[in-house]
Amino acid sequence: MLPLIRQKRNVPNLFDDFFGRNFWNDVFEKPEWSSNPAVNVYEKKDDFEIEVAAPGLEKGDFHIDLKDNVLTVSSEKKESKEEKEDGKVVFTEFNYSTFSRSFRLPEGIDANNIKATHKNGVLKVILPKREEYKQQAPRMIEIS
Numbered sequence: 001m002l003p004l005i006r007q008k009r010n011v012p013n014l015f016d017d018f019f020g021r022n023f024w025n026d027v028f029e030k031p032e033w034s035s036n037p038a039v040n041v042y043e044k045k046d047d048f049e050i051e052v053a054a055p056g057l058e059k060g061d062f063h064i065d066l067k068d069n070v071l072t073v074s075s076e077k078k079e080s081k082e083e084k085e086d087g088k089v090v091f092t093e094f095n096y097s098t099f100s101r102s103f104r105l106p107e108g109i110d111a112n113n114i115k116a117t118h119k120n121g122v123l124k125v126i127l128p129k130r131e132e133y134k135q136q137a138p139r140m141i142e143i144s
Contacts, residue, residue: 048127055121074100108133
């Protein structure tokens with residue numbers, strides 16, 4: 001009978017195998033998903049562009065601030081849904097999402113002409129360079 005008991009102790013726990021040993025810690029302490037949207041930053045000849053991928057958010061859900069040469073893009077969205085049956089609430093659901101991303105701007109940005117557009121779930125912030133910081137075409141210098 002003793003070998004049978006040992007054998008049972010060596011049988012893997014189905015719950016542990018299916019969910020992993022740290023399932024609850026993974027869910028509540030280190031989630032696989034992130035609430036920060038993906039961001040692309042491009043340097044072009046005349047400007048920098050920041051693209052924020054935020055599907056499901058509308059133009060009015062974003063807030064863009066510039067303070068002390070730090071650009072902050074943030075969003076806060078609240079949604080709620082309620083289903084009633086015979087005048088009684090049988091189901092209610094709410095969703096709250098928020099994020100904030102900050103970028104220290106490089107020297108030479110024309111802060112007075114920053115523009116932003118929103119199209120197909122992507123917020124694009126255009127940061128124009130001041131004239132003296134734009135890439136200049138090389139010029140030939142004559143040797144005397």
